[in-house]
Amino acid sequence: xxxxxxxxxxxxxxxxxxxxxxxxxxxxxxxxxxxxxxxxxxxxxxxxxxxxxxxxxxxxxxxxxxxxxxxxxxxxxxxxxxxxxxxxxxxxxxxxxxxxxxxxxxxxxxxxxxxxxxxxxxxxxxxxxxxxxxxxxxxxxxxxxxxxxxxxxxxxxxxxxxxxxxxxxxxxxxxxxxxxxxxxxxxxxxxxxxxxxxxxxxxxxxxxxxxxxxxxxxxxxxxxxxxxxxxxxxxxxxxxxxxxxxxxxxxxxxxxxxxxxxxxxxxxxxxxxxxxxxxxxxxxxxxxxxxx
Amino acid sequence: xxxxxxxxxxxxxxxxxxxxxxxxxxxxxxxxxxxxxxxxxxxxxxxxxxxxxxxxxxxxxxxxxxxxxxxxxxxxxxxxxxxxxxxxxxxxxxxxxxxxxxxxxxxxxxxxxxxxxxxxxxxxxxxxxxxxxxxxxxxxxxxxxxxxxxxxxxxxxxxxxxxxxxxxxxxxxxxxxxxxxxxxxxxxxxxxxxxxxxxxxxxxxxxxxxxxxxxxxxxxxxxxxxxxxxxxxxxxxxxxxxxxxxxxxxxxxxxxxxxxxxxxxxxxxxxxxxxxxxxxxxxxxxxxxxxxxxxxxxxxxxxxxxxxxxxxxxxxxxxxxxxxxxxxxxxxxxxxxxxxxxxxxxxxxxxxxxxxxxxxxxxxxxxxxxxxxxxxxxxxxxxxxxxxxxxxxxxxxx
Amino acid sequence: xxxxxxxxxxxxxxxxxxxxxxxxxxxxxxxxxxxxxxxxxxxxxxxxxxxxxxxxxxxxxxxxxxxxxxxxxxxxxxxxxxxxxxxxxxxxxxxxxxxxxxxxxxxxxxxxxxxxxxxxxxxxxxxxxxxxxxxxxxxxxxxxxxxxxxxxxxxxxxxxxxxxxxxxxxxxxxxxxxxxxxxxxxxxxxxxxxxxxxxxxxxxxxxxxxxxxxxxxxxxxxxxxxxxxxxxxxxxxxxxxxxxxxxxxxxxxxxxxxxxxxxxxxxxxxxxxxxxxxxxxxxxxxxxxxxxxxx
Numbered sequence: 001x002x003x004x005x006x007x008x009x010x011x012x013x014x015x016x017x018x019x020x021x022x023x024x025x026x027x028x029x030x031x032x033x034x035x036x037x038x039x040x041x042x043x044x045x046x047x048x049x050x051x052x053x054x055x056x057x058x059x060x061x062x063x064x065x066x067x068x069x070x071x072x073x074x075x076x077x078x079x080x081x082x083x084x085x086x087x088x089x090x091x092x093x094x095x096x097x098x099x100x101x102x103x104x105x106x107x108x109x110x111x112x113x114x115x116x117x118x119x120x121x122x123x124x125x126x127x128x129x130x131x132x133x134x135x136x137x138x139x140x141x142x143x144x145x146x147x148x149x150x151x152x153x154x155x156x157x158x159x160x161x162x163x164x165x166x167x168x169x170x171x172x173x174x175x176x177x178x179x180x181x182x183x184x185x186x187x188x189x190x191x192x193x194x195x196x197x198x199x200x201x202x203x204x205x206x207x208x209x210x211x212x213x214x215x216x217x218x219x220x221x222x223x224x225x226x227x228x229x230x231x232x233x234x235x236x237x238x239x240x241x242x243x244x245x246x247x248x249x250x251x252x253x254x255x256x257x258x259x260x261x262x263x264x265x266x267x268x269x270x271x272x273x274x275x276x277x278x279x280x281x282x283x284x285x286x287x288x289x290x291x292x
Numbered sequence: 293x294x295x296x297x298x299x300x301x302x303x304x305x306x307x308x309x310x311x312x313x314x315x316x317x318x319x320x321x322x323x324x325x326x327x328x329x330x331x332x333x334x335x336x337x338x339x340x341x342x343x344x345x346x347x348x349x350x351x352x353x354x355x356x357x358x359x360x361x362x363x364x365x366x367x368x369x370x371x372x373x374x375x376x377x378x379x380x381x382x383x384x385x386x387x388x389x390x391x392x393x394x395x396x397x398x399x400x401x402x403x404x405x406x407x408x409x410x411x412x413x414x415x416x417x418x419x420x421x422x423x424x425x426x427x428x429x430x431x432x433x434x435x436x437x438x439x440x441x442x443x444x445x446x447x448x449x450x451x452x453x454x455x456x457x458x459x460x461x462x463x464x465x466x467x468x469x470x471x472x473x474x475x476x477x478x479x480x481x482x483x484x485x486x487x488x489x490x491x492x493x494x495x496x497x498x499x500x501x502x503x504x505x506x507x508x509x510x511x512x513x514x515x516x517x518x519x520x521x522x523x524x525x526x527x528x529x530x531x532x533x534x535x536x537x538x539x540x541x542x543x544x545x546x547x548x549x550x551x552x553x554x555x556x557x558x559x560x561x562x563x564x565x566x567x568x569x570x571x572x573x574x575x576x577x578x579x580x581x582x583x584x585x586x587x588x589x590x591x592x593x594x595x596x597x598x599x600x601x602x603x604x605x606x607x608x609x610x611x612x613x614x615x616x617x618x619x620x621x622x623x624x625x626x627x628x629x630x631x632x633x634x635x636x637x638x639x640x641x642x643x644x645x646x647x648x649x650x651x652x653x654x655x656x657x658x659x660x661x662x663x664x665x666x667x668x669x670x671x672x673x674x675x676x677x678x679x680x681x682x683x684x685x686x687x688x689x690x
Numbered sequence: 691x692x693x694x695x696x697x698x699x700x701x702x703x704x705x706x707x708x709x710x711x712x713x714x715x716x717x718x719x720x721x722x723x724x725x726x727x728x729x730x731x732x733x734x735x736x737x738x739x740x741x742x743x744x745x746x747x748x749x750x751x752x753x754x755x756x757x758x759x760x761x762x763x764x765x766x767x768x769x770x771x772x773x774x775x776x777x778x779x780x781x782x783x784x785x786x787x788x789x790x791x792x793x794x795x796x797x798x799x800x801x802x803x804x805x806x807x808x809x810x811x812x813x814x815x816x817x818x819x820x821x822x823x824x825x826x827x828x829x830x831x832x833x834x835x836x837x838x839x840x841x842x843x844x845x846x847x848x849x850x851x852x853x854x855x856x857x858x859x860x861x862x863x864x865x866x867x868x869x870x871x872x873x874x875x876x877x878x879x880x881x882x883x884x885x886x887x888x889x890x891x892x893x894x895x896x897x898x899x900x901x902x903x904x905x906x907x908x909x910x911x912x913x914x915x916x917x918x919x920x921x922x923x924x925x926x927x928x929x930x931x932x933x934x935x936x937x938x939x940x941x942x943x944x945x946x947x948x949x950x951x952x953x954x955x956x957x958x959x960x961x962x963x964x965x966x967x968x969x970x971x972x973x974x975x976x977x978x979x980x981x982x983x984x985x
Contacts, residue, residue: 028786029793035783036800039858042815043803045826049818058824109711116704117697124708124715131719133972135920137941138961139722141729141948145736146722165714195703226810226923231949245810245927256818263811274806278799281806286866344881365887377882381901390897394887404896456886 043271050074050261057256074261082258083236084244084265091240094159095222099215101164107211110173111199115185125174131167136228144231154234163222169214176210177203216277216284220270241266294355294368294463294496295320296341301350303336310336312520314350323490323497325507328517328543334500335468337517341498342371342466354463365394370457371466375473376449378441384452385424385437391460392420427459447478454489465490467499471506483510504544508532516540533665538673541581547622549667550582550635561668563661564629566605571678572668578676581667584622584638590658592650595621595639609635609659614651621650628656730958737952748959758960760935761943764849768939769918771853776914779857780864781907785899787865788872798869802862809859813927816855817842842929845936852937855924860917864910871906875899912975916968940964 048064049057051071078084112118113125139162147158180203188198204211229243245266248259274281296318303311310333318324326334339345341352343364352359359367370391378387393402393416401410428434431451441449450470457465470486471479487510490497501507507514508528515525523543524536535541541549555562556574563580572578589595590606608628615622623637637659643649668676730748734741752758787797804812819826820841828838841851879898883889888897900907922941925931931938931946938946944964948957 025789029790032783032786032790032793032797036797039801039804039862042812042819042858043807045819046812046815057818058821062826062829105710105714108707112704112707116700116707118701118704118708121704121708124712127715127720131715133968134719134723134965135968137920137922137944138726138965139719141954141958141961142722142725143718144949145725145954148736162718165711165718167715167719170711195700220806224808224810226926227945230926231945242808242810245808245814248814248927259814260818263814267808267811270806270808271803274803275799278795282798282802282866285805286863286870339881342881342885344884363889364885365889369885371882371885373878373882375876375878377876377878379879379882379898379901381904390883390888391886394893399890399892402893402896456882460886 046260046264046267050257050264052257054256057260070257071261074255074257075265077255077258078261078265082262083239084241084262086237087239087241087244088265088269090156090159090238091223091242093156094240095219097156097160098163098222099218101160102166102169102218103211103215105165106169106173107204107207108199110170111177111203113170114174114177115180115182116195128167128170132171136162140228140231147232153232154238156238158232159229159238159240162228163218166214166218169218172210172214173207176207180206212280213284216281220281220285223270241269295353296464296496296498297351297353297356298337298341299351299353301337301340301347301352303333303340303345303347310520311340311347314520314522316515316522316525318496318498321494321496323487323499323510323512325499325501325511325514326517327501327504327507327514330502332517333520334502334517338371338466338468338498338500341464342369343367365391368463369466370460370462370464372450372453372457372468372470374469376441376453376470378449378452378456380441383438383440384428384433384444384455385421387441387452388424388427388437388455388459389420390456392416392423395460396420423459424455427455431455431458446474447482450474450482454486458493462495464496464498465493467497469501470499471501471503486510505546508544514544516543518543535581535667536675538579538581538669538675541667541669545583547584547636547638550584550587550633552580552582552627552633552635553630554578554580556668563605564607564627566607568605568663570668572676574668574670574676577671579669579671579673581669582635582661583665583667584636586662586665587635587637588660588662589623589637589639590660592639592653592657595642595650604660604663606658606660609637609657610655611650611657623650623657625657726958726961729955730962732955734954734958735952736954741955744955748956751956752959752963757935757938757943761938761940764936764938765919765921765940768849768853768921769915771850772856772918773911773914775853775857776860776864776917777907777911780861780910781868783861783865784868784872785895788869798866801865804859805862807859809923810927812859813855813924816858816924817928820851843933845933848929848933848937852921852924852929856917856921860914864914867906867910868903871903872899875902908975908978912971915971919964919967 044064045062048066051069051074052066053068053070056067113121113128143162144153147153147161152158184202185198188202193201224242225240226242226246229240230246233239233243245263296316298314298316301311301314303309314333314337316324326337328334336345340347343359343362347360350360354367354369379390382390396416396419397407397410397413400406401413407413424437425434428437431454433448433451433455436444436448436452441452444452450473453470467486471482474482483506486499490510499507499510508531511528513526514528514531516523516531518539524531524540526534531540531544535544538551542551552563554577556570556572556576556578558575559569559571560567561570561572561578561580587609589609609623609625610628610631611623611625613624615624620641621639623639624635625637626633626635668678670676731743731745732741733744733747783801787794787801790797820828820839822828822838822840822843825838825841827841831838839847842848875898879902880894883894883898888894920941921939922945925937925939925942926945929937931942940960941964944957944960947953947960
């Protein structure tokens with residue numbers, strides 16, 4: 001038993017006596033929700049402002065509920081009077097196109113690297129690993145010059161080209177396929193499956209979770225990408241939703257309500273998809289450190 | 293060294309009760325096993341004793357002092373976890389020093405950087421190191437002190453876990469299935485070592501296991517648990533030869549006890565064609581527990597004969613399969629009067645060719661039940677004990 | 691022999707399977723990297739086809755270039771603001787949220803929301819919130835009697851403002867990584883620690899949580915550093931490097947040199963410098979990650 005007779009009140013002693021109590025737990029919860037409010041406030045402000053007339057957006061006493069409701073006008077203008085449907089469609093085409101070709105090129109290569117023996121596989125895999133660290137910002141100059149030379153600037157092809165091979169996908173799928181039991185593959189070969197059937201009917205179904213997570217990652221990354229479209233897109237009819245935000249660069253649309261309605265339209269697809277497929281999104285996006 | 297007393301411990305997880313009113317007295321220096329199938333509440337009970345889990349109600353006394361509101365570190369207990377729970381980032385020496393560092397250094401001297409420069413820390417280090425080395429020497433792991441757990445074999449990790457528990461000189465030593473991650477051979481070896489450790493340290497041991505053989509071989513007393521209750525608490529021998537219920541009889545002993553259906557009427561027990569007089573206050577169906585060694589095979593080639601007066605119910609046995617275990621045979625089959633029954637008989641060999649001789653012999657054997665070893669249970673599995681004549685009469689009148 | 695026939699067939703198939711990926715790897719990664727290296731040794735500009743081999747001149751120019759040094763300084767300063775926050779706030783949040791029972795998933799969603807959003811669009815919102823005249827932030831500061839801040843107009847403040855926006859967008863991401871790391875720490879280590887006497891929050895953190903979190907922490911630190919050096923979107927939309935080059939960060943400078951001024955040779959040299967930094971971080975991670983933590 002410690003002797004209580006000796007009164008000590010050093011700082012160390014105070015720290016020693018600190019224990020989480022129900023009160024401190026409640027305070028933590030409140031602080032966490034306050035922090036969450038800060039994280040979410042920009043979204044609330046954006047949606048609120050997207051439904052306001054111009055002069056109310058910068059009103060000095062901000063209220064979440066618009067005093068004059070201009071939501072219908074603002075969104076109608078963004079969707080039907082401005083080419084936002086085209087921007088969204090462009091983003092969709094580019095993202096889907098990138099994803100489909102990424103899967104078509106990465107899955108076969110990953111299977112070969114994981115399960116088949118061939119000369120050069122070590123060198124190929126080493127190159128893939130090295131390429132993972134190379135961001136688009138480094139290779140953008142030659143890719144741009146190449147596209148200029150073949151006259152393909154400002155096309156969907158140009159917007160997709162640097163991303164249609166995902167070295168990260170090859171790496172990820174290879175790791176995943178390696179875990180697939182060899183005995184099942186051998187049994188399938190004995191049963192008369194061709195190698196292609198093995199990929200289609202055994203390997204791919206087993207890899208659905210990894211494929212789904214990668215798809216989310218790829219889609220979000222390219223939907224939100226600003227850098228490459230900024231370089232290769234020149235005309236408005238190839239503009240992506242994210243790139244369209246550049247037109248507000250310094251000079252805002254004179255109609256602020258409409259500006260934030262368009263910002264809402266651009267960011268909504270990913271946020272809504274996230275709210276519906278929470279787990280998948282978190283797994284997909286955190287699978288790699290390379291964000292955005 | 294300490295006495296441990298549990299009084300009316302109750303615990304539920306949400307709506308599910310896991311412990312109903314558990315009480316137990318453990319003597320100073322005793323080795324008590326908590327044994328039962330997984331989910332019976334034995335690990336929860338151990339964690340409540342350790343203070344890792346709070347009981348809903350009830351008392352825990354160590355040496356007469358209530359420890360219900362005492363933090364685990366002040367209960368003077370040590371615990372060995374099922375997967376050892378060694379700190380993977382610390383060396384063996386650091387792992388073992390952990391309880392001493394925590395007990396002997398003030399908080400500020402335990403923080404990073406401070407643990408290197410604080411005078412209190414520097415003063416205590418040599419002493420701690422010495423204790424760790426002594427205990428490591430006892431456990432023969434002193435050559436491993438600088439390794440990390442990842443570099444050790446399963447058996448070595450087990451010893452480190454024991455070492456970490458021993459350095460603090462606890463009053464009560466708690467173990468949660470410490471052998472379940474070892475291979476069969478090592479398990480037998482460590483079993484002996486733990487028993488020796490108990491004998492040499494004189495500490496009070498509480499040992500949780502699902503393996504009845506471990507419980508039977510190591511403990512002074514076994515507490516058999518089922519669905520949050522103690523079925524029976526007693527010495528290994530008491531549980532084996534004097535079980536309180538059919539559940540206990542079934543759980544303890546390998547191979548499992550044979551259970552035969554019988555009919556009890558007016559002091560006679562009927563088992564197929566045989567009948568024997570019993571001093572039981574019963575009328576109706578009874579279940580007869582027959583240990584595999586409580587059956588003698590009569591007139592079989594190569595088997596040890598029946599010793600003493602050959603007296604008891606004789607039955608016809610149909611053999612199906614014979615397992616040769618070396619010194620003895622395990623004969624599987626059924627009694628002729630109950631073809632559905634599954635019976636195992638353990639028979640001592642006298643000749644070296646007993647197995648083959650018996651294999652070739654006739655399909656049926658004559659066997660005799662050793663009356664003194666039979667156990668009787670009523671239809672619900674409660675034990676029926678032979679009563680004195682007077683009691684029998686009273687029961688008959690009522 | 692049947693076995694070798696099967697093997698040969700498999701090998702041939704393997705080549706077909708890796709062919710598209712190998713060709714694309716060549717075209718998208720290897721040739722461009724070789725080209726960048728060669729271009730960095732020339733004075734190539736997109737405007738004229740005439741160029742000369744200039745050796746290491748682009749690199750020596752870089753070191754003497756005030757604009758480059760300014761961009762590098764800005765990037766490092768920004769990283770120094772951004773990194774501690776990106777690491778510590780996320781870690782504290784993860785530990786606090788881990789202990790929340792009923793609210794854990796709600797909080798996780800709310801903090802992760804900015805990660806999925808389109809930063810280019812949200813930058814516009816931040817511009818409005820941080821408006822020096824009528825922005826919500828300055829308005830609420832002023833109600834507490836604190837003078838408003840010129841978030842994007844002042845050379846001394848603009849990098850802080852960009853760091854705040856970046857923190858907002860990355861904290862949820864790092865927090866989820868830390869949460870995954872925390873969840874993978876076996877619960878029985880904390881129980882063993884409680885019995886050994888390490889039941890004080892500080893002991894639990896320094897003896898169990900922090901060492902066990904090692905690989906995750908390393909990963910978060912490295913990826914956050916790379917993110918810091920990749921700052922681009924908010925600069926392009928909100929400040930264009932201003933005011934007076936105070937927010938001109940490294941990647942934005944490389945972008946300007948390459949795609950606004952078409953100084954391809956110089957921009958190539960900048961790109962390789964950038965690649966060098968990223969390799970350095972990757973190397974650091976590989977070397978410092980303690981593999982002993984798991985057994």
